[in-house]
Amino acid sequence: MFDTTNYIRRHTARKVALGLAALTWSLGARTANVGPPDEPRSLYLNVEKGSNLITGLTQGNFRLHLDGKPQPFRLEKPEEPASVALLVEHSGSSGYFADDLNAALQGFLKHALEGHWYALATFSHEVEIRTDFTKQIGEITAAYSQLGTPTWSEIDTYDAVYEMLDKMGRLPGRRILVVVGSGLDTFSEHSLGQVQKKAEAENVTIFVAGLGSLFRGAYDPYLDSSARMSLVQGQAFLKMLAGKTGGFAWFPNQVNGFPDVMQGIMQSIATQYRLGYDAPPNGSGKFHTVKVEAFRMVNDKREDFKVLVREGWR
Amino acid sequence: MPVLNLDLRSMLALLCSELLLGTLTGCGRHRVTLPEVKPPSRVFEPLQEELQKSYLTLFETASKLDYSDGQILKMQEYLKQAQDYCVGKFEGVSGEYERRVADAQRTLKKSNITDEERHTLHCSIQDARALKSQADVISQHAIPVAYDNKQAKLELIQKWPGQLKEIQQSVADGTYKNRRWADVQDIGFREIEKNQKDDIKIGQEAVRDLKQSGLMPKEIEDEAVVSYVKRIGQKIALNSDLQVPLQITVLNSREINAFALPGGFVFIERGILESVDDESQLAGVIAHEMSHDVARHGHKLMTKATIAQIIYQAAQIAAVLATGGAAGIGTLYGLQYGFYGLGLTLNLTLLGVSREFEQQADQLGIQYVWKAGYDTSGFIRFFDKMATKEGYVNSASWFRSHPPFYQRMVESEREIMYLPKQQNLVVNTPEFAAMKAALAKVSAKAEEESKAKPSLISPEQGCPPPSKLLYEADQPIEMICSTPQIISGVTQPGK
Numbered sequence: 039m040f041d042t043t044n045y046i047r048r049h050t051a052r053k054v055a056l057g058l059a060a061l062t063w064s065l066g067a068r069t070a071n072v073g074p075p076d077e078p079r080s081l082y083l084n085v086e087k088g089s090n091l092i093t094g095l096t097q098g099n100f101r102l103h104l105d106g107k108p109q110p111f112r113l114e115k116p117e118e119p120a121s122v123a124l125l126v127e128h129s130g131s132s133g134y135f136a137d138d139l140n141a142a143l144q145g146f147l148k149h150a151l152e153g154h155w156y157a158l159a160t161f162s163h164e165v166e167i168r169t170d171f172t173k174q175i176g177e178i179t180a181a182y183s184q185l186g187t188p189t190w191s192e193i194d195t196y197d198a199v200y201e202m203l204d205k206m207g208r209l210p211g212r213r214i215l216v217v218v219g220s221g222l223d224t225f226s227e228h229s230l231g232q233v234q235k236k237a238e239a240e241n242v243t244i245f246v247a248g249l250g251s252l253f254r255g256a257y258d259p260y261l262d263s264s265a266r267m268s269l270v271q272g273q274a275f276l277k278m279l280a281g282k283t284g285g286f287a288w289f290p291n292q293v294n295g296f297p298d299v300m301q302g303i304m305q306s307i308a309t310q311y312r313l314g315y316d317a318p319p320n321g322s323g324k325f326h327t328v329k330v331e332a333f334r335m336v337n338d339k340r341e342d343f344k345v346l347v348r349e350g351w352r
Numbered sequence: 353m354p355v356l357n358l359d360l361r362s363m364l365a366l367l368c369s370e371l372l373l374g375t376l377t378g379c380g381r382h383r384v385t386l387p388e389v390k391p392p393s394r395v396f397e398p399l400q401e402e403l404q405k406s407y408l409t410l411f412e413t414a415s416k417l418d419y420s421d422g423q424i425l426k427m428q429e430y431l432k433q434a435q436d437y438c439v440g441k442f443e444g445v446s447g448e449y450e451r452r453v454a455d456a457q458r459t460l461k462k463s464n465i466t467d468e469e470r471h472t473l474h475c476s477i478q479d480a481r482a483l484k485s486q487a488d489v490i491s492q493h494a495i496p497v498a499y500d501n502k503q504a505k506l507e508l509i510q511k512w513p514g515q516l517k518e519i520q521q522s523v524a525d526g527t528y529k530n531r532r533w534a535d536v537q538d539i540g541f542r543e544i545e546k547n548q549k550d551d552i553k554i555g556q557e558a559v560r561d562l563k564q565s566g567l568m569p570k571e572i573e574d575e576a577v578v579s580y581v582k583r584i585g586q587k588i589a590l591n592s593d594l595q596v597p598l599q600i601t602v603l604n605s606r607e608i609n610a611f612a613l614p615g616g617f618v619f620i621e622r623g624i625l626e627s628v629d630d631e632s633q634l635a636g637v638i639a640h641e642m643s644h645d646v647a648r649h650g651h652k653l654m655t656k657a658t659i660a661q662i663i664y665q666a667a668q669i670a671a672v673l674a675t676g677g678a679a680g681i682g683t684l685y686g687l688q689y690g691f692y693g694l695g696l697t698l699n700l701t702l703l704g705v706s707r708e709f710e711q712q713a714d715q716l717g718i719q720y721v722w723k724a725g726y727d728t729s730g731f732i733r734f735f736d737k738m739a740t741k742e743g744y745v746n747s748a749s750w751f752r753s754h755p756p757f758y759q760r761m762v763e764s765e766r767e768i769m770y771l772p773k774q775q776n777l778v779v780n781t782p783e784f785a786a787m788k789a790a791l792a793k794v795s796a797k798a799e800e801e802s803k804a805k806p807s808l809i810s811p812e813q814g815c816p817p818p819s820k821l822l823y824e825a826d827q828p829i830e831m832i833c834s835t836p837q838i839i840s841g842v843t844q845p846g847k
Contacts, residue, residue: 121806123808170807174566175566176566202808206808210806211806
């Protein structure tokens with residue numbers, strides 16, 4: 039039996055302990071980011087048909103609904119350069135994910151689009167900024183290649199995502215967070231609910247390259263139900279983040295899938311649409327739902343597309 | 353017995369060294385007081401003044417100075433101790449700010465602090481981090497470089513008069529013609545190294561690797577700047593022993609750096625163009641880099657593995673700097689980020705770059721600028737400026753890993769003296785001024801872009817103006833060591 043089961047079980051137990059701490063912390067949680075009345079807001083979205091990204095749509099191909107009501111909008115050019123931050127799990131407990139991580143970073147080097155700003159942050163018990171935003175992609179991979187052995191064994195994903203959303207929420211323009219992690223959480227101070235609210239409040243699109251291909255692939259038959267449950271929970275958390283924010287979460291079953299994931303993320307960034315609209319006042323921090331329809335008319339018949347867009351904002 | 357005639361400090365030192373208790377007892381730390389032994393003031397003060405002068409001035413005046421070996425030796429010892437004291441002082445400042453950051457972070461964890469207190473603590477942490485970063489730059493780079501510079505000048509004062517006599521003697525008796533590559537009248541027709549063409553492929557691969565690594569800065573696109581630099585390069589190439597096409601690339605990076613890859617690939621960074629004062633200085637830089645290719649140093653050293661090492665090392669440095677705190681990154685980056693060439697800040701010992709190769713490139717470079725009709729002192733003036741006038745922090749760390757600065761200066765001056773005298777040497781041209789004007793626009797645009805750069809290390813808003821360790825680039829290093837001053841800060845250790 040692999041000791042991975044014990045490892046995941048141990049960390050799951052710690053997650054329970056985390057509950058109380060998170061509850062206490064929630065009292066001091068930051069108020070969500072509220073824009074001034076009538077502040078123009080932007081929605082960033084991708085349009086898909088099957089597995090293909092659809093480009094070249096115009097304003098007439100979209101409909102926007104805010105809180106269930108039609109909302110006027112402008113189709114605008116997404117800001118360039120975008121600020122793209124990689125948040126990478128780098129923990130003593132993540133040894134089984136090392137190959138995934140290497141493959142993901144190699145994929146990043148190969149497929150990263152020139153001209154955008156890129157940053158690298160790692161996390162275990164806390165977030166460390168390894169490379170602040172740069173346009174020299176090699177700085178990211180070089181910084182990663184010299185990370186060395188992690189000192190800490192925590193995987194505080196919730197805290198890390200929360201902190202990165204907080205940092206990125208202050209940046210101007212288009213902001214994208216690429217989480218390269220397992221979604222496991224060992225001892226975060228923030229609760230899942232707090233991270234969820236933060237993701238709703240900050241206009242940051244989250245893409246995920248989910249670590250753990252070994253467990254999803256070759257080692258899967260050896261996992262007990264508890265370990266499997268932890269992994270599924272981790273994945274669910276990451277899927278939730280991506281879904282809430284208009285991104286996407288990929289979970290390859292094989293290590294060689296990671297370069298493709300990074301390519302997919304870069305393609306998504308390259309083909310994002312931006313809808314601008316004037317947001318109503320939101321002093322209460324209430325959640326406003328967003329729905330975007332994308333379609334085109336072919337021979338007088340409406341062909342609908344799948345839209346990847348944030349669920350709403352608060 | 354003399355052996356037992358030890359005072360308390362000596363006893364402690366002995367204990368430290370014998371029992372290896374350094375880390376436990378604090379032994380091995382830097383001295384905490386100013387050096388007690390120094391030359392008498394009638395010697396010390398004028399000598400201090402001499403050490404502030406440029407190398408070129410000292411080449412002129414050293415023969416007229418009258419200092420004994422004993423006085424020089426005492427001064428050397430004093431400078432050594434003063435450097436140790438100075439480094440210790442700034443390490444102390446750095447440590448103090450580190451403690452302040454830790455204290456503030458501990459306070460932040462308390463649950464009963466108000467938003468206002470939290471904001472104040474954030475400002476304090478931000479300020480202390482910036483000051484720590486500045487103190488680290490000064491202790492790790494500025495002070496060692498400044499004292500190396502002083503020691504080199506001291507050596508020049510001591511040894512140059514004797515060497516000058518030797519040079520004059522060898523000119524008089526014609527033995528200078530026996531030196532290596534003395535056949536300067538045959539530049540372009542002699543062979544420094546065979547088969548330069550064989551390096552082209554290696555160079556092309558190196559350039560490709562460099563580009564693929566994602567570490568190479570973008571090229572400058574301004575035609576006025578690029579064509580000017582290429583023109584100067586071609587002019588020198590025509591007056592050199594280079595047998596392969598010269599490929600000059602001008603990179604849009606603020607680093608004061610230039611480097612060569614095998615096979616005639618020379619890279620000049622924007623920082624160099626911003627730093628040179630006249631055309632002869634730029635010619636000296638390009639000629640030096642070109643000489644590495646002429647002498648095939650790259651072929652000897654830069655195998656594929658070492659090129660990868662260079663790229664990796666440069667990236668490592670950049671990445672380390674990125675974690676050093678928001679303030680001072682630019683300075684540190686400017687200090688350390690380079691590949692192979694003038695900017696030399698990498699560990700050249702690791703790369704196997706020998707003193708001999710640098711001196712060869714200096715000698716050939718001087719010969720080529722001479723042949724091209726430039727003022728040969730441009731090369732020395734540029735190095736001098738980097739070492740002395742530009743300040744210790746901004747640019748001058750390259751000679752930490754180069755051959756000893758003194759030796760390099762002396763050998764360059766020696767070569768200049770051996771070269772046949774020429775009239776109407778070019779120092780500057782109107783084209784240089786036009787390039788500078790075009791460059792100013794490029795630099796301004798780059799600065800603008802850099803200001804628009806997002807940051808994850810975003811500063812806390814609404815804090816008092818950031819503190820700064822008071823430091824002027826060209827002031828004597830003793831000034832900052834005697835009393836590190838902080839201006840307009842919110843957190844000042846000991847205050």
